[in-house]
Amino acid sequence: MTLIHIVAGEASGDVLGARLIAALRARRPDLDFAGIGGPRMAEQGVPSLFDYRELALMGLMEVLPKIFRLKRLIGDAVDDIATRRPDVLVTIDSPGFTLRVAEKVKPLGIPVVHYVAPQVWAWRPGRVVKLKQKVDRILCLLPFEPIFFEHAGIPVTFVGHPVLESGADRGDAARFRAAHALGEAERPVIVMPGSRRMEASRLLPIFGAALRIAAQRVPGLRPVLPVAPIVAALVRQAASDWPAAPILIDGLEAKHDAFAAVAQSGGAGLIKSGTSSLEMAVAGIPHVVAYRVNAVTAAIVRRLVKVPHASLVNLLAEREVVPERLQENCTPEALAEALVAPLLDPDVAARQRAGFTEALGHLRAPEGLPSEAAAVAVLQAIEEAR
Structure with a gap:
């Protein structure tokens, strides 16, 4: 059975992960999933390796006191992925955690797709070189991101922004x-x-x-x-x-x-x-x-x-x-x-x-909903790896 491992580090990533799982299952009912997430991913039948709320950190001074705990959680995630040997690892946002996991998994030969481009274009453009060493493909949400990452030699897919399928405009x-x-x-x-x-x-x-x-x-x-x-x-x-x-x-x-x-x-x-x-x-x-x-x-x-x-x-x-x-x-x-x-x-x-x-108007992908476009890109990454 094809196994997809999804790692999400906060509430927004949990929602993206759940939508992605649903979109993937709609195309491939035979897929199996594992990973780290929250209640939304759990609703899709994917229990979390540990409570993802421990990863709700931000800012340099705020992270430092918890750095040793963070390292241990990274190690737990990497060990789980190494044991399961998934066909693809999908890391979602939360780059402080997910990309550290990706960096340690990459040498295992497992393809890594990162969903939600880290905003290095906004504040640390020099780090894009290191990013190329951690991931095999980036799924971008914003229309101006692909050209930045393509220029650095990183395969990229613009999937559109998930806010467009959030239902934020359909309340009662x-x-x-x-x-x-x-x-x-x-x-x-x-x-x-x-x-x-x-x-x-x-x-x-x-x-x-x-x-x-x-x-x-x-x-x-x-x-x-x-x-x-x-x-x-x-x-x-x-x-x-x-x-x-x-x-x-x-x-x-x-x-x-x-x-x-x-x-x-x-x-x-x-x-x-x-x-x-x-x-x-x-x-x-x-x-x-x-x-x-x-x-x-x-x-x-x-x-x-x-x-x-x-x-x-x-x-x-x-x-x-x-x-x-x-x-x-x-x-x-x-x-x-x-x-x-x-x-x-x-x-x-x-x-x-x-x-x-x-x-x-700038946030729509060329075809389909964002979660559907992301699912197509993940399945393509699995096929390319094979």
Whole structure:
């Protein structure tokens, strides 16, 4: 039986892994799977070698205290792959973990496909040479990535961005309002501080202060927080004294229902930088992007970063569609001002939504859904290896 080993290091990778498994099974029901993931991959019948929540690390200073544990988990993953001898290893995002695993597996002669190109084009272009030594093919999500990796001699496939099949634009606003007794006069705003403990703990106090300021200018403002399991307790504690009893939700369907309710009522979003900005764009929700990291990490990143924008929406549109408030500019006052603007001015909201349409138009692969294109590329890698 053909065995595919999939290694995902965080919640977003778990979702990608689950969709990929489903798309692969649709083409080849005989396939077998193993790997590291979370609840979504488990739903597809692939239990995880260990709890992937241990890998929810970020930033240089945040990783250092756990470096020995991280090395042990890498060793466990490599040992499992070496024992099973899969026909292909698919590593998904989380390059700090997955590419270290890939590097140790590559000498075993197992083909390695990395799903979600590491953003070396953004901040460490020199590292692309090392990447060539770790993987056999990269599945890219963004249209400008293939030329960068092809120039370095790495086979690459543009599969389109999975946000396009996320369902972020297909929620039920009425169901959400009924479930949470949301009044007609209330203005829900989506708040997404991140799915990693370190980033959430850093952003939640700032977000809370920003919402208190915004609530003074926007009557009926009601925060809605989609909560990742790994940060659920942290979010509940931090949001307990926020204005207007924040609504905490769990699960993909509830999150998309919340998006629909926010979009329908002319709401907005306050989110950390990342893929969530694309989710907001798909859902048609004007938003502000925020981020703050350890001062040492920020100083290092500033020396390395090579792109003009943090938001993927802005990168795709090649202009600032979405306001970005990063590091020293990530203050309650600055966030509140950017959040309130589309809530009070329909023209500001309309301009953002027009920019969303422009940006998202670049994310579609030539054929099929992203997960389907990724499945085809993985099967091709197996055939090429044989």
